[in-house]
Amino acid sequence: MEIATPPAVATVEPHSARRAMAPPSRFGDKAFEWLTLAMAMAVVVLVILLGWELWRGSSLAIKKFGFHFLTTSTWDPVADQFGALPFIYGTVVSSLIALLIAVPLSIATAAYLTELAPLWIRQPLVSLIEMLAAIPSVILGLWGIFVMIPWLRDYPFPLLKRLFGWTPFFTGPIYGTSMLAGGIIIAIMILPIITSVSREILRSVPNLQREAAYALGATRWEVTRIAVLSYAKKGLFGAVILGLGRALGETMAVTMVIGNTPQIAASLFKPGYTLASVIANEFTEATTDMYLQALFEIGLVLLGTTILANLLAQLLLQTMSTTSTTRAVQ
Amino acid sequence: MHLQRADNHTWRKAKSGLASTAAFVSALLVIAPLGLVFFHLVANGASSVNWDFFTKLPTPVGVVGGGMVNAIAGSLELLALAAAIGIPVGVLGGVYLAEYGSARVNSMLRFIADVLNGVPSITWGVVVYGLVVLRFKGFSAYAGGLALGLIMIPLIIRTTEEVILLVPNGYREAALALGVSRWKTIVHVVMKTASKGIITGILLALARVGGETAPLLFTAFGNRFWNHNLSEPIAALPLQIFTYAISPYDDWHRQAWAGALVLVTGIFCVNVVVRILTRGRTASVV
Numbered sequence: 001m002e003i004a005t006p007p008a009v010a011t012v013e014p015h016s017a018r019r020a021m022a023p024p025s026r027f028g029d030k031a032f033e034w035l036t037l038a039m040a041m042a043v044v045v046l047v048i049l050l051g052w053e054l055w056r057g058s059s060l061a062i063k064k065f066g067f068h069f070l071t072t073s074t075w076d077p078v079a080d081q082f083g084a085l086p087f088i089y090g091t092v093v094s095s096l097i098a099l100l101i102a103v104p105l106s107i108a109t110a111a112y113l114t115e116l117a118p119l120w121i122r123q124p125l126v127s128l129i130e131m132l133a134a135i136p137s138v139i140l141g142l143w144g145i146f147v148m149i150p151w152l153r154d155y156p157f158p159l160l161k162r163l164f165g166w167t168p169f170f171t172g173p174i175y176g177t178s179m180l181a182g183g184i185i186i187a188i189m190i191l192p193i194i195t196s197v198s199r200e201i202l203r204s205v206p207n208l209q210r211e212a213a214y215a216l217g218a219t220r221w222e223v224t225r226i227a228v229l230s231y232a233k234k235g236l237f238g239a240v241i242l243g244l245g246r247a248l249g250e251t252m253a254v255t256m257v258i259g260n261t262p263q264i265a266a267s268l269f270k271p272g273y274t275l276a277s278v279i280a281n282e283f284t285e286a287t288t289d290m291y292l293q294a295l296f297e298i299g300l301v302l303l304g305t306t307i308l309a310n311l312l313a314q315l316l317l318q319t320m321s322t323t324s325t326t327r328a329v330q
Numbered sequence: 331m332h333l334q335r336a337d338n339h340t341w342r343k344a345k346s347g348l349a350s351t352a353a354f355v356s357a358l359l360v361i362a363p364l365g366l367v368f369f370h371l372v373a374n375g376a377s378s379v380n381w382d383f384f385t386k387l388p389t390p391v392g393v394v395g396g397g398m399v400n401a402i403a404g405s406l407e408l409l410a411l412a413a414a415i416g417i418p419v420g421v422l423g424g425v426y427l428a429e430y431g432s433a434r435v436n437s438m439l440r441f442i443a444d445v446l447n448g449v450p451s452i453t454w455g456v457v458v459y460g461l462v463v464l465r466f467k468g469f470s471a472y473a474g475g476l477a478l479g480l481i482m483i484p485l486i487i488r489t490t491e492e493v494i495l496l497v498p499n500g501y502r503e504a505a506l507a508l509g510v511s512r513w514k515t516i517v518h519v520v521m522k523t524a525s526k527g528i529i530t531g532i533l534l535a536l537a538r539v540g541g542e543t544a545p546l547l548f549t550a551f552g553n554r555f556w557n558h559n560l561s562e563p564i565a566a567l568p569l570q571i572f573t574y575a576i577s578p579y580d581d582w583h584r585q586a587w588a589g590a591l592v593l594v595t596g597i598f599c600v601n602v603v604v605r606i607l608t609r610g611r612t613a614s615v616v
Contacts, residue, residue: 032513036426039419042483043442050449053457105356112353125357127605132364134597136541138568139590142575143367146374146583188363195360221346242448249450251544252568256576276452276544283459283548299456303449310448314441 054303057296064290069297075262075278077287082294084301086262090179090272091302094254095247097183097268102191102247103240107229109191110198115224126199133192141256144185149176149257152184157269168266175259179272182258186247194243201235201320202228238316245309249302251276275302368594375591378584383592388554388570394581398589400556404471404565405540408550411475411560412482412539417532420486424528427487428494429516440491446484454480455545463549471557471564474550478539485538489531493524530607537600541593543568567593 055062061069065082072083109129113122153176164170205228213227229236259271260281275298286292382397389396427436454477462473497520505515521528543566546552551563552573567589574586 028514029512032516033426033430036422036430039422040424040426040431040439040487042419042423043439043446043487046446046480046483047442049461050453050457053460054453057456057460105359108353108356109360112350112357116350116353117357125361128361128364131598131601132361134537134541134601135364135367135594136543136568136597138541138543138572138575139371139594140363140367142571142586142590143370145575146587147366147370191360191363219342219346221349222342224349245448249448249452251450251452252572256572276450279452279456280544280547283456284551296456296460299453303453306448306450306453307445310445313448314444318441 050303054296054300058293058300061290061293061297065294065297069294070301073262073264077282077291080288080290082290082297084275084294084298086264087273087275087278087298088301089264090182090258090262091248091274091276091305093179093268094182094186094258094272094274095244097180098186098190098247098250099240099244101184101187102194102243105187106191106194106239106243107198107236109195110202111224111229113195113199114202115228116220126196129192129195132188133196137189137250137252138256140185140188141253144181144253144257148185149181152176152181161269169268172265172267172269174269175271177257177259177271178269179258179265180268182254182272182274183268185253185257186250189250189253190243190246193246194239197239197242197317198232198236201232201239201317204235204320205231232320234316235320238313238320241309241316242313245306245313248309249276249306251280255280371587371591371594374584375587375589378588379591383585383588387556388585391579396585398565398567398570398585398592400553401565401567401570401589402592404550404553404557405567407471407560407564408474408478408546408566409536409540411471412478413532413536415476415479416482416486416535416539420483420535421490421528421532423483423487424490424531425494425516425521427491429520440488443484443487447488450544451481451542452544452547455547455549458545458549466561468561469549469551469563471550471560471562474546474564474566475560477545477549478542481539481542481545482535485535486531489534490524490528493527493531494520496527497523526607530604533600533604533607537597537604540600541568541597543572547572 061082065072069082069084070088071085073085074081074083075086076082109125113125117125153174157174157176157178157180160170161174209227209231210223213223218226254274255277258274258277260273260277261271262273262278263270265272279295279298279302282291283295286295382395383399384397384402385399386395386397387400388398427439431439458473458477458480462476463469466473501519501523502515505519506512510519546566546569550566550569552569553563553565555565557564571586571589571593574582574589577583
């Protein structure tokens with residue numbers, strides 16, 4: 001936002017008047033601008049700091065294991081052999097479970113909040129969703145350990161086993177702490193963000209869209225589906241990717257319910273391990289240099305994937321907001 | 331023909347109603363965890379939130395009782411350190427994005443800030459470990475405060491920028507027309523007008539990092555005793571909750587619930603204050 005500086009009329013005034021009307025010293029202005037610029041550049045410094053520190057901390061491991069770090073599954077601190085595959089697998093699978101649960105619920109909720117709900121109920125619901133977003137991860141994890149896991153173990157898991165036990169995904173003994181429990185707790189963590197971003201997206205859909213569909217005799221749901229949801233597809237996809245970014249990096253709650261066992265198993269009842277949880281659990285126990293290096297490298301992998309997800313999400317959200325505003329103007 | 335069309339219409343109406351109901355059920359499912367977590371926190375934690383909890387140190391393993399006074403104090407100290415880093419950088423950076431710079435560079439910086447907000451908090455812990463803990467050979471309150479402060483920076487930059495952009499241009503023009511210099515206009519007129527919003531953003535950022543555990547695991551590290559030296563490991567409420575929750579002792583579980591209830595109450599109180607500050611405007615926490 002550029003603000004016109006006072007025009008330099010003072011220069012044509014007589015000498016005495018010029019002094020009185022002279023623009024105030026520019027030094028304060030310059031100093032303040034540079035100060036705020038330096039602070040704004042902090043974000044650039046932070047990105048470089050993140051990448052550089054993690055790279056520096058893991059350079060030996062990168063040199064030693066190379067690309068195999070990502071494709072082997074031995075995690076043996078005693079033998080100094082490290083492969084991150086089980087953690088990558090655990091992160092991907094638990095995040096996918098989370099998205100599978102969270103995406104339909106969040107987008108339906110966002111549609112409810114902007115299109116379908118009675119007006120009086122909207123603001124209270126939004127406030128409640130904001131409160132859910134404010135619950136710290138560790139507290140959800142605590143609830144997960146003592147409330148959710150025993151409940152899942154006693155009711156939904158046996159039911160799933162009875163119904164889908166013939167697939168490889170729901171076989172084996174049920175302990176409670178499992179990949180599936182991890183996915184469910186991540187879903188709860190990312191519900192609020194996908195919901196509120198989707199809601200913003202749906203709100204930015206121009207009213208002309210809705211009016212046009214109503215004018216053709218569409219019902220409320222048809223308007224939502226044809227005129228709003230399909231119009232906002234790209235932005236909603238951005239919201240989902242943003243949720244994926246959060247899911248990949250979710251740490252405390254998952255660590256507390258996923259079981260923390262580095263294995264690759266088809267059954268979702270088996271415990272798993274994620275990139276973020278292995279850092280949380282083993283960082284202070286890393287006794288050898290290579291162990292610590294490997295954990296730094298896991299941090300680097302985590303940073304890379306979440307930054308990629310966030311970049312993609314922001315790009316999708318940005319194109320959405322620009323197209324919607326330009327079209328609204330037309 | 332007529333009948334068919336009427337039928338079709340009823341069917342579409344019914345489908346619309348059905349979809350609305352499904353969406354309503356989804357909304358209920360989304361907020362259900364909030365109700366459940368809150369219910370269990372009160373049911374399991376309320377009886378353990380007592381005078382001892384706020385005044386006593388943790389007891390040794392096996393000894394029933396004790397409290398979390400050191401963790402509560404530790405969390406406040408860590409938040410103060412984080413605020414000392416996050417607030418000046420975040421607020422002034424937000425001012426730059428709203429008041430100076432070219433649109434191109436600013437949208438780039440904004441973009442980076444948004445991406446930073448999506449970086450997992452545990453990565454900040456790893457980075458600060460490499461930056462501070464390894465260099466100074468020890469876990470410390472400074473390291474924990476730095477980790478939280480760095481997380482706050484992009485959060486505060488974005489909220490500050492947003493509220494400063496809401497200040498009408500007329501205010502700036504009026505001040506400049508009176509011969510007030512640009513930076514004084516920004517500090518005394520623009521930032522003052524936006525102060526409520528800036529404070530809101532700061533409070534939300536504090537509430538967010540106040541519940542963070544992951545970045546503290548290997549920076550602040552936790553401590554079972556009082557800590558009067560910021561270059562030593564320090565206790566924090568979320569850390570203590572985590573340690574107690576995964577421990578095998580019933581008495582520790584009881585205290586973890588109490589700690590969680592206290593932490594959530596604190597965070598919700600901040601959110602209520604924010605809601606009062608921003609009444610009439612919609613506040614977003616994400």
